[in-house]
Amino acid sequence: MDNKNITKILKLTSQLMELHEENAFKIRSYTSAIYSIDQGNISLEGLSKDELQKINGIGKSIAEVIEQLQQTGTHQYLDELLDKTPKGLLEVLEIKGLGPKKIKVLWKELNITSVHELLEACQAGEVAKIKGFGAKTQEGIIQSLEYMESNRGKWHFADVEPEAIAIQEKLEGLFGQDNITITGDFARKAEIIERLEWIIKTDQRKEIFNKIDQLETIEKNKKISSPFTWRGKTKEKELEIVFFAASTSSFVNEQLLRTGSRAHLLAPIDNEQTLGSFFKSKSFSSEKEAYQEAGLSYVLPELREGQFEIALAKENKLPLLLEESDLKGILHNHSTYSDGKHTLKEMALYCQELGYEYLGISDHSRTASYAGGLDIEKVEKQQEEIKVLNKELAPFKVFSGIESDILPDGNLDYPDKVLASFDFIVSSIHSSLNMTRKKATARLIKAIENPYTTILGHPTGRLLLRREGYPIDHKAIIDACAENKVVIEINANPWRLDLDWRWVHYAMEKGVKLSINPDAHEKKGYFHMKYGVLVGRKGGLTKEMTLNAMTLKEIDEYFTNRINGIKK
Structure with a gap:
């Protein structure tokens, strides 16, 4: 329970207090404590109740709450507030521009208890009719909801990186470093990641996939998996994850085709052939060899986006990238x-x-x-x-x-x-x-x-x-x-x-x-x-x-x- 996690829980508590119109003085005590923690440079980890009370802005009741958080990860008052709050409203609280007071009105006047119900009410024009909302607010809510929906299942690269590295290390331990490669958006270091993809070099697909089934941090989706592809998700984030099996002869081809973006692979290398079709045309011993035979200097994975890299690779003018x-x-x-x-x-x-x-x-x-x-x-x-x-x-x-x-x-x-x-x-x-x-x-x-x-x-x-x-x-x-x-x-x-x-x-x-x-x-x-x-x-x-x-x-x-x- 570091400062960041503590303030996150305190903020949720204060939001729920506003939602349920709790004592205004008590709400201010939480916001004051949050501000003090954010502005201070004192780590709260391991501090006793008495030590916490010495920090400006943290009184006895908040110190007791923080002590509970350090011991259990939650606190009694938050649990009480959550018990009387419809679960769907927690997601509604995340919508930009909607504070607890407005959410309370939507809940009580339109019986809205989820994001889905809120979108339907906006689309029906019901939200605009409520005093204090209007058409502009309603349209803003629709835009926020659409933006949230379009980003569902997506993650920042930095959030995904630790899990990707941990899985990579486990796979290398099971199958050997030379038989595993990560591909797709993560290999290209994209800012947003929708799924993690690996290719495994093997002629024993069933045996390999059985071993993957034993990994504790991921779970298989049998409905969408096949004898050639293991599909599932990580347990912690529910991030989509895919393992492709490739034979020794096709391993490099798969690596090239599953790492390059569509625009990169569709780039013409001559009047008759695209880069992707050339990569499919024969076997290669390495990615560098494949680019060389295509008449290009080697393109690093992060550059394979179909932007400027092909033109520069044809002239052997790719830049030496910043380290x-x-x-x-x-x-x-x-x-x-x-x-x-x-x-x-x-x-x-x-x-x-x-x-x-x-x-x-x-x-x-x-x-x-x-x-x-x-x-x-x-x-x-x-x-x-x-x-x-x-x-x-x-x-x-x-x-x-x-x-x-x-x-x-x-x-x-x-x-x-x-x-x-x-x-x-x-x-x-x-x-x-x-x-x-x-x-x-x-x-x-x-x-x-x-x-x-x-x-x-x-x-x-x-x-x-x-x-x-x-x-x-x-x-x-x-x-x-x-x-x-x-x-x-x-x-x-x-x-x-x-x-x-x-x-x-x-x-x-x-x-x-x-x-x-x-x-x-x-x-x-x-x-x-x-x-x-x-x-x-x-x-x-x-x-x-x-x-x-x-x-x-x-x-x-x-x-x-x-x-x-x-x-x-």
């Missing part, structure tokens, strides 16, 4: 100055411990009051602390940055004098997200044209599987960044992965550098860097086109020259 080890620093991070969980010094020391040469701190700007955005006085205080830290930690360096909100009119969040005091600025949109493509593009371009913008942060604002990004004209945005020498962020948080990899190659063609940024709000957020690297690699990103692959000396000069250029 995580190429990164020299971590930019776009938050500390306790805004909504981070660890202090500036803790973030810096851990970054140094991981072997990086520099840290870019970029807490939220003042408009983001919901996230503890920094007023000008707080900016000055942080910059003074950075000066002290840089003397203490040298040659490691902390760069003073800010994640400036891009305001609705496209301006940044501080006067020029304050903007000029930072080493770099990440400009991002966090509010007024309901925009047309034209408005969002214009808003971003105005921020890009601001001479103080160094990096454009998470360009579409998307949250994968949770919220679609606002629509933008990617080409116009990238072209504007090229013209104004603005770097584009690949936000490495697995929920964002924004800039989308499909636009990385175009950015590089236009000479726009990319920056792999974790948007870390705590120390362990640094480990998201690897997912940003995966996204960059899918788009063909190289070390040379990555801002934070620069050494400390190089990026220090880069920031200094940019600031000096503004002053001129």
